Amino acid sequence: MMNPPLFDAACSACPIRHRAVCARCDAEEMAQLETIKSYRTFAAGDAILWRGEPLAFVASVVSGVASLSKTLEDGRTQMVGLLLPSDFIGRPGRDTIDFDVTATTDVVLCCFARKPFEALIEDTPHVAQRLMELALDELDAARDWMLLLGRKTAREKIATFLDMLARRSHLAATGDAAPTASALLDVPMTRDQIANYLGLTLETVSRQFSVLKRDGIIDQVDRRQVTVRDLSRLQQATGDDADGGVWS
């Protein structure tokens, strides 16, 4: 269990101050946000929001990983989004959402009461501008994901997933866009969650991990850690165009 960091009420000390929905806000707008915000924490596995339930808050992810998922009548489920720090939860202008939101790891949210937040969108331009950028970024990611779900093989899906984790951890560590060397990766989900993310079964996820290991592309340290032995072969295995801006 993580030792939950304590968050100061002051936005100026916030780790996502310059990337979240408030990124473009000036001092006065920040002061307004400050009055309607509150922090909430969730343990790994907790439900954050249920589909269809009235939405009292919108929120930014401050730390941890949350996931969005949809379910068919007979219980098949598909993850339709992975929310990382600075990502936004909620749908200003609508009072329900159409998917479940779950804490994948322990999560801290910065919540804003919905009504005053919507008023802020009307009154101050910078919130709407930033929210538009965040929505367009998520739309790009969703489209990459549609290509993966519709057309990639199981092997390509796993390779894409690991390549994404490699890029992200490299980005977080160095601020640099493209990793070039091998790396030790943290896999923040169970096989079952990965399967729901990639549109596979957990058995297929497990088998493809084994295949990539047998091919010498990765090594499995333990169930939550993987080392990439050959990043360029991993990237070839994703099936993407060489110059593909995927996850760029």
Add this chain to the structure above:
Amino acid sequence: MMNPPLFDAACSACPIRHRAVCARCDAEEMAQLETIKSYRTFAAGDAILWRGEPLAFVASVVSGVASLSKTLEDGRTQMVGLLLPSDFIGRPGRDTIDFDVTATTDVVLCCFARKPFEALIEDTPHVAQRLMELALDELDAARDWMLLLGRKTAREKIATFLDMLARRSHLAATGDAAPTASALLDVPMTRDQIANYLGLTLETVSRQFSVLKRDGIIDQVDRRQVTVRDLSRLQQATGDDADGGVWS
């Protein structure tokens, strides 16, 4: 071939005036938009934009249907969006897009030069607000599509596709949300395009049309027209939750 409607330069007469990116603009903002807009038309099958090419314009679809698609190294392709009248093309703040845009039917676009449009986003709140709404709507649609691509069977995919067409044509005809009776549907794409939309092969699309016909759920008038015989059985065949807000 359609008899192309003539569009008046005046926004006040525009068929998408109240739904497009300009929906919330006041008279003064409209005047600004009016100075940077121009109409362009494309024939069915024409490329509108290529992935990666520098983006001089952003645009709204005025009439017709356009599609967004992505392609893997070896040529497999997946449609990642279907643009109908009032939908928006482009990515303010970035000078390329990461997918191809193609005219599925004959298309009329209302194009805005990108730089002045971006300036407008900075200066006037209503454009950014509306663009945020449009992006969030597309994100909802993309998430429904991810569920379809990742988890639905071929039969469910075709049923969902036909149900979507039924809802749309009913909505366009009556302004009403949910169709209840059978209807004659226009299928605006070839089997191959449908396959790329649904993450299937064209043979599987054809076979599933035949199965739904054998089951008495639909009738095929010709290759571009279908009558829905039993809408409630069609909706059951989509696999969605009964109260599912899909395509709502």
Add this chain to the structure above:
DNA sequence: CGGGCCATTGACTTAGGTCAATCTGCGTGG
């Protein structure tokens, strides 16, 4: 009448799902 272009249908293959057995590591309680 002939030649494309879609669409349909059939025969066969295969990637990935299903079901089931086994393994591994970890926290709990004796």
Add this chain to the structure above:
DNA sequence: CCACGCAGATTGACCTAAGTCAATGGCCCG
């Protein structure tokens, strides 16, 4: 400290939905 149990992961055997390859059919247009 060890034994137990449980949750997650792996692996194998088998099955099936959908893909592949190939032949045929209908339709429009010159």
